[in-house]
Amino acid sequence: MIHSNDIFTIASKKEFEKIALKVFRFQFDNNLVYHKFCTLLNKNKENVKSLIEIPFLPIQFFKSHKVLSSSETIQATFTSSGTTGMITSKHLVTDISLYEKSYRNAFSQFYGNIEDYCVLALLPSYLEREGSSLIHMVDDLIESSNHPDSGFYLNNYNELISKLIELDNSGQNVILIGVTYALLDLIELHQFQLKNTIIMETGGMKGKRKEMIREELHKILCEGFGVPVINSEYGMTELLSQAYSLGNGVFECPNWMQILIRDTEDALSYVKEGKTGGINVIDLANINSCSFIATQDLGKKNPNYSFEVLGRFDNSDIRGCNLMVL
Template identity: 65%
Template sequence: MNGSEIFKINTQSEFDAQALKVFRHQYRTNTVYQEFCSYLGKSDANVDEVSAIPFLPISFFKSKEIISGDKHPETIFTSSGTTGSNTSKHFVNRLSLYEESFRHAFELFYGKVEDFCVLALLPSYLEREGSSLIYMVDDMIKQSQHPDSGFYLNDLNGLRNKLIQLDTNGQKILLIGVSFALLDMVETNTLKLKNTVIMETGGMKGRRKELIREELHSILKEGFGVPVVHSEYGMTELLSQGYSKGNGVFETPPWMKILIRDTEDPLAYQDHKKTGGINVIDLANIDSCAFIATQDLGKTYENGTFEVLGRFDHSDVRGCNLMVL
């Protein structure tokens, strides 16, 4: 599959058709996924609707090579982890698919990246190799073509001065940062920004006590002087992102969809507004697995938006013992 057709999806019926097409391709060419589906009694012969497609537990990316088709990765994205812990590995055969996915999605939600000066405060990601987030933000910095776009590691004063200068001059700014670093910045600086989008990527990465979203966003809004804080929902195992423009309510691009599974029965789904495990369909994941059961908790709404409410306490969630090969 060349993959370009997924970025032309406009309707639910087109999404469903492409999802089933990708499922059949991955069932036939991904040995790990085929074995998992067969264990559940599912195959390309008896799955004829999206709700019947099996979702691979995200933990498989830590122990298996999840590849559809031949293995010829252009890169391997890896997750962060504590010393000695297993990390996820996402074998990416075509970086062009990832680039088209995040470029197209950003433009759908925010317009052309060339209109922004992109500033990145992602120390925990910069300090290691293999981060898909760093790859995406680095590309956005280059695509913006703004002379002041760039990464900031520990120079919070330099970042503060640059923000004030650019914002005062009316320049549109995207400041994308990991939560603990954004908090570090507002602890020593209080700003009043008018032309800046503050986008947090989540996670304290062991540097600070975890905060609930409302508390985190309240501190950041006051510190940066902005009315809302935006968020990005992505992960090593995906090639697409969801975006929130405030209040923690996320939207997805047309080739990505969120379903909520029952925490008591991982093969059943919850209705809208009911909390459960987040299952992600990411059709950009053509060369790995497009159907992933994450360890996040959330809920969806009738208009296709969703919220992330937390994570399961342990990876061996009830029912997931049925999902180990």
């Protein structure tokens, strides 16, 4: 049996690999979808002996299958955003405390004590629908901050502008977490010069604006908020962990999460550091669903285990993994 303490106390890469292989064996035995996927690739508990031999489940399976490694009662169902008629991902969560431990520990690892901050959230497209894992996380961070001014803002931009200026001028440490298009809307209404505020973008134009490359986006946001760098969060519905960038688009993972970069033409092999490929995520907090996920994001890994997100696959299906007929 794998305990959450085993996951959240990982202190070395060697320990990470040991726990990851243990999680692989557990999920091979207990996750019907993942077991069948591994079997079709001729992978099993006997011939998988290292991280790079572990099969990664294409993320689209969360749209078409119940990806579960537990028979416990489902406590929460997180869903991805999508336009009307789109099939959305469903992440069935049997132990919500694992998610809460994951994001609380990760926040502490990268930013310190949540009570040192006032947390402001500008996440309109997430607030306006049910089942957002991001809203669950930010709502908890707002509550945990114990600051009377922490809270969500929907379309009340003028109120947010006043509050942000007031808090920043008072010397209060602030984190403004926002969806990209809403942050751009905000700086079109007011040009800031913030000294005590971290701006964290969660990505996504949600069809509201034209997508732009990160360098261009962050330059506009830095100028608009008057800050030297923009922080970013890399997470998704199908994960229970997030990576964070403290600036310049370079992300780092908490100790129980790791990134591998696969070859875009051969999904079962990996590219060297510095080369672009598909992002595979190991999220050991996903013990009750699947911890090994092949995403549709493109990125590259740096020598110090940090990584950059460079875009998405052009086509909706990940090449080299046409095993969706399970």
